[in-house]
Amino acid sequence: MSGDLDLTVARKVLEAQPFSVLLGARLTAFDGEGATLELDIRDDLRQQHGFVHGGVLSYAADNAITFAAGAAVGAQVVTAGFTIDYLRPAQGDLLRARARIVRAGRTRVVCRCDLSTVDAEGAETPCAVAQGTVSVLEDQNSA
Numbered sequence: 001m002s003g004d005l006d007l008t009v010a011r012k013v014l015e016a017q018p019f020s021v022l023l024g025a026r027l028t029a030f031d032g033e034g035a036t037l038e039l040d041i042r043d044d045l046r047q048q049h050g051f052v053h054g055g056v057l058s059y060a061a062d063n064a065i066t067f068a069a070g071a072a073v074g075a076q077v078v079t080a081g082f083t084i085d086y087l088r089p090a091q092g093d094l095l096r097a098r099a100r101i102v103r104a105g106r107t108r109v110v111c112r113c114d115l116s117t118v119d120a121e122g123a124e125t126p127c128a129v130a131q132g133t134v135s136v137l138e139d140q141n142s143a
Contacts, residue, residue, distance in 0.1 A: 005075060010035070010067060013075060020063065023056070027067065034100040034111065035067035041095055041117065052090035052117070052127075060097035061113045061130035068099035069109035069134035076139070080108065082132030090127040092117030102131075109134045 010030040014020050014037075023045070029036035037060055039045075047053045061084050069077050099113040115128040 005071060006030070009075075010070070013070075014063075014067075017063075019059070023059065025060070025063065028096075029098075030067060030071055032071055034098065035064050035071055036099070037064040037067065037097045039095050041090075041093055049089070050091070052095060054084075054086060056095065057086065057090060057115055057128050058084055058130075060095055061099070061115060061128065062132065064097035064099035064113050065111040065130065065132035066134050068101055068111045068113075069104070069136075072101050072104040072109055073136050076137040077109070077134045078137060080133040080135040082130050084128055084130040086128045088125070088127055090115075090117050092119045092125065094118040095127075096124070107136050109136070 007030045011027050014027050023039050025037055025039045028038050041052055045052055045056045062079055066079050097113050097115045099111045102110040102112055110133050113130040116124045116126045118124050
């Protein structure tokens with residue numbers, strides 16, 4: 001983990017994101033290995049067939065990937081790009097996005113994210129996988 005980042009600080013960063021607050025996202029894990037983001041599946045997050053909307057899955061992957069990268073290199077990071085593959089329709093009570101660092105360089109971090117849904121009994125079902133690249137921002141004080 002880089003700098004003074006820990007789960008408490010990371011949660012404050014998440015709480016400062018209005019869109020994350022709107023979705024009700026929460027960080028349940030954050031360490032040198034990566035980050036886990038969860039959100040309750042609500043009816044207003046579903047598409048017309050009753051599955052969790054792909055945009056919600058993409059949000060969860062994007063944010064989990066960026067937090068995982070931040071755990072490795074610090075808070076000054078932004079997503080450079082990511083891809084997502086939907087494995088099956090997302091149904092359940094909870095969406096869980098677990099992102100892990102594949103490689104952390106000086107200016108870029110590559111992460112993988114496994115997304116799953118969790119039902120009322122606690123059974124986890126994979127629904128998507130994503131891989132992303134995160135850019136480390138230049139130190140604004142040295143520019």
